[in-house]
Amino acid sequence: xxxxxxxxxxxxxxxxxxxxxxxxxxxxxxxxxxxxxxxxxxxxxxxxxxxxxxxxxxxxxxxxxxxxxxxxxxxxxxxxxxxxxxxxxxxxxxxxxxxxxxxxxxxxxxxxxxxxxxxxxxxxxxxxxxxxxxxxxxxxxxxxxxxxxxxxxxxxxxxxxxxxxxxxxxxxxxxxxxxxxxxxxxxxxxxxxxxxxxxxxxxxxxxxxxxxxxxxxxxxxxxxxxxxxxxxxxxxxxxxxxxxxxxxxxxxxxxxxxxxxxxxxxxxxxxxxxxxxxxxxxxxxxxxxxxxxxxxxxxxxxxxxxxxxxxxxxxxxxxxxxxxxxxxxxxxxxxxxxxxxxxxxxxxxxxxxxxxxx
Numbered sequence: 001x002x003x004x005x006x007x008x009x010x011x012x013x014x015x016x017x018x019x020x021x022x023x024x025x026x027x028x029x030x031x032x033x034x035x036x037x038x039x040x041x042x043x044x045x046x047x048x049x050x051x052x053x054x055x056x057x058x059x060x061x062x063x064x065x066x067x068x069x070x071x072x073x074x075x076x077x078x079x080x081x082x083x084x085x086x087x088x089x090x091x092x093x094x095x096x097x098x099x100x101x102x103x104x105x106x107x108x109x110x111x112x113x114x115x116x117x118x119x120x121x122x123x124x125x126x127x128x129x130x131x132x133x134x135x136x137x138x139x140x141x142x143x144x145x146x147x148x149x150x151x152x153x154x155x156x157x158x159x160x161x162x163x164x165x166x167x168x169x170x171x172x173x174x175x176x177x178x179x180x181x182x183x184x185x186x187x188x189x190x191x192x193x194x195x196x197x198x199x200x201x202x203x204x205x206x207x208x209x210x211x212x213x214x215x216x217x218x219x220x221x222x223x224x225x226x227x228x229x230x231x232x233x234x235x236x237x238x239x240x241x242x243x244x245x246x247x248x249x250x251x252x253x254x255x256x257x258x259x260x261x262x263x264x265x266x267x268x269x270x271x272x273x274x275x276x277x278x279x280x281x282x283x284x285x286x287x288x289x290x291x292x293x294x295x296x297x298x299x300x301x302x303x304x305x306x307x308x309x310x311x312x313x314x315x316x317x318x319x320x321x322x323x324x325x326x327x328x329x330x331x332x333x334x335x336x337x338x339x340x341x342x343x344x345x346x347x348x349x350x351x352x353x354x355x356x357x358x
Contacts, residue, residue, distance in 0.1 A: 035074055055196050141347070164185035205328075
């Protein structure tokens with residue numbers, strides 16, 4: 001199976017399945033001397049962990065992270081970093097009645113179509129449990145960026161038709177972590193939580209949008225043509241389970257504007273060139289402008305729901321399915337740290353690429 005690695009200079013390779021022995025990541029190209037504790041990595045893992053509230057799946061994984069290599073005396077050594085968390089709360093029997101049925105909007109059918117075989121236990125490699133590996137690697141990337149004066153903050157912007165009013169320039173990680181939805185708008189967060197519970201109690205699921213801001217990215221980061229900074233961010237976000245859309249800066253709303261409205265004019269302030277507005281989202285021609293990098297990622301409703309649905313068996317016979325197992329009614333609260341992690345990995349990778357040509 002190809003497609004398990006991401007990045008160029010800072011490159012991660014994830015491994016493991018939802019109901020296998022463990023999930024983990026190997027990081028190649030990690031610079032030596034990054035000071036980070038196991039507790040700092042664990043803190044990011046805990047943000048993504050199951051069972052945080054009744055808005056998430058009750059699967060009770062402790063997700064204790066172990067550093068197997070590339071780390072000594074609280075620093076990275078420059079050799080490959082291996083991180084792993086062992087699966088403990090595995091109940092594969094929950095999937096027995098579904099192993100010969102294709103779950104709507106799941107990867108069951110497409111994995112069979114591609115490989116002729118699949119791990120039906122909790123979706124195997126297609127499970128969002130794989131994202132634990134990304135968050136572990138992203139914790140190191142975020143610590144590296146912090147040392148460079150760069151900060152990544154993501155917040156739930158919408159759940160269903162409930163839209164938050166986010167102050168992107170000033171919202172903080174503390175604002176985001178102040179509620180179970182991980183929305184920096186505290187009032188709208190309560191409305192979102194109520195909606196998610198209503199959807200859950202109806203045996204259904206719901207999606208939404210996460211907005212991300214990256215502050216402190218210097219001008220000149222990114223590459224033209226195929227390796228544009230926003231192109232790599234888009235690939236990173238759309239590689240996360242349940243994502244269906246990505247837009248940066250003005251995004252699709254920019255199509256309703258004229259060039260005279262959309263263009264970000266330049267000015268000079270204290271000897272530094274900067275943009276007056278930021279419709280470009282901090283990236284021009286694939287390269288950072290020095291303005292905040294701002295983008296949004298859309299997540300569809302979780303595919304596994306308790307309602308009866310029509311489907312077919314692996315033999316093509318018509319049947320019905322009432323899914324069992326432990327699943328999130330809304331992926332957004334736990335997706336925030338995953339978006340943070342993948343964002344940090346992309347930015348760190350591009351910064352390290354820039355160092356190779358400087």
